[in-house]
Amino acid sequence: MPDDLFVDQALSLSPLAPFSGLSELAFETVYRLNIGGTLLTAENDTLGRTWENDQKYLHVNSSVTNVSASPSSIRYRPGVTAETAPNWVYATAEAMGDANVANSNFNITWVFDVDPSFSYFVRLHFCDIISKAMNTLVFNVFINTDIAIGSLDLSSMTNDLALPYFKDFVSNASSDNTLTVSVGPDTMADITNATMNGLEIMKISNALKSLDGLSSVKSLLPSSKSNKNKIGIIVGSAAGALVALAFIGLCFCFLARRKLKSPQEGGHSWLPLPLYGNSQTMTKIVSMVDGSNSVTDEDGEDAATSAVFSQLVNPRGR
Numbered sequence: 208m209p210d211d212l213f214v215d216q217a218l219s220l221s222p223l224a225p226f227s228g229l230s231e232l233a234f235e236t237v238y239r240l241n242i243g244g245t246l247l248t249a250e251n252d253t254l255g256r257t258w259e260n261d262q263k264y265l266h267v268n269s270s271v272t273n274v275s276a277s278p279s280s281i282r283y284r285p286g287v288t289a290e291t292a293p294n295w296v297y298a299t300a301e302a303m304g305d306a307n308v309a310n311s312n313f314n315i316t317w318v319f320d321v322d323p324s325f326s327y328f329v330r331l332h333f334c335d336i337i338s339k340a341m342n343t344l345v346f347n348v349f350i351n352t353d354i355a356i357g358s359l360d361l362s363s364m365t366n367d368l369a370l371p372y373f374k375d376f377v378s379n380a381s382s383d384n385t386l387t388v389s390v391g392p393d394t395m396a397d398i399t400n401a402t403m404n405g406l407e408i409m410k411i412s413n414a415l416k417s418l419d420g421l422s423s424v425k426s427l428l429p430s431s432k433s434n435k436n437k438i439g440i441i442v443g444s445a446a447g448a449l450v451a452l453a454f455i456g457l458c459f460c461f462l463a464r465r466k467l468k469s470p471q472e473g474g475h476s477w478l479p480l481p482l483y484g485n486s487q488t489m490t491k492i493v494s495m496v497d498g499s500n501s502v503t504d505e506d507g508e509d510a511a512t513s514a515v516f517s518q519l520v521n522p523r524g525r
Contacts, residue, residue, distance in 0.1 A: 223353070325418075327379070
């Protein structure tokens with residue numbers, strides 16, 4: 208949300224005094240109404256907001272009449288832009304109606320359920336799309352039982368008709384856990400009428416900087432000491448795992464190297480075949496080479512060599 212959408216100060220009611228420091232607080236939207244108009248979805252708002260119809264919040268539905276103008280007829284003045292509210296909001300309104308009301312001197316009232324443990328930021332949107340001439344529409348604005356604006360003449364505030372105007376307030380809930388907003392005619396006005404175009408109610412964070420409950424967000428976060436301990440445990444575990452992997456790798460390499468150096472099992476040294484097929488002599492030679500006579504490798508090699516030489520020099524069976 209743009210920083211300039213909210214000013215740092217609003218008017219606090221009961222007691223009536225300026226309320227400063229809004230920019231340092233958190234807000235949660237609880238109600239946003241397009242008064243006198245239809246539902247506006249995110250596609251109709253440059254900031255993606257939703258504005259709902261106000262009918263279900265009216266205290267007496269039959270006491271009002273809907274008025275509207277072309278959205279293109281709404282002209283923004285300095286300090287008010289489409290980000291403040293879409294032109295569709297300012298192009299519709301509720302005004303006083305007397306079809307089913309005996310006394311025309313009454314208020315149009317909207318009633319909202321709220322959490323009494325919080326204060327609320329209330330922004331009211333106005334645009335005079337009713338009057339045919341300036342300085343003819345004058346009315347009063349109430350929040351709960353407090354008068355928020357007395358004798359409001361919209362054309363004198365904007366110096367023209369059909370120009371948007373808004374006013375910010377800070378208020379608490381009433382005794383029955385509701386927040387009410389009302390507009391009604393000024394007794395000194397020539398014309399008995401009152402109007403409003405849009406309304407926003409936002410919960411303000413409490414002294415603990417929380418928007419829900421009695422615990423602050425900071426108190427729910429782990430302490431810095433706990434974070435340091437967790438970081439130490441994580442780093443130590445990671446280092447231990449790396450050392451273990453390195454040790455396993457070294458052991459594997461060592462065993463693989465020893466296996467490559469050891470002689471192949473079950474192999475026999477090459478011996479020449481006998482020229483004349485004396486199988487007994489050959490069997491003895493093989494037995495000696497295989498170590499079946501419990502001689503050393505060196506003795507076996509000497510014996511085998513002597514036997515072969517003897518066979519070649521003095522062969523049998525010729």
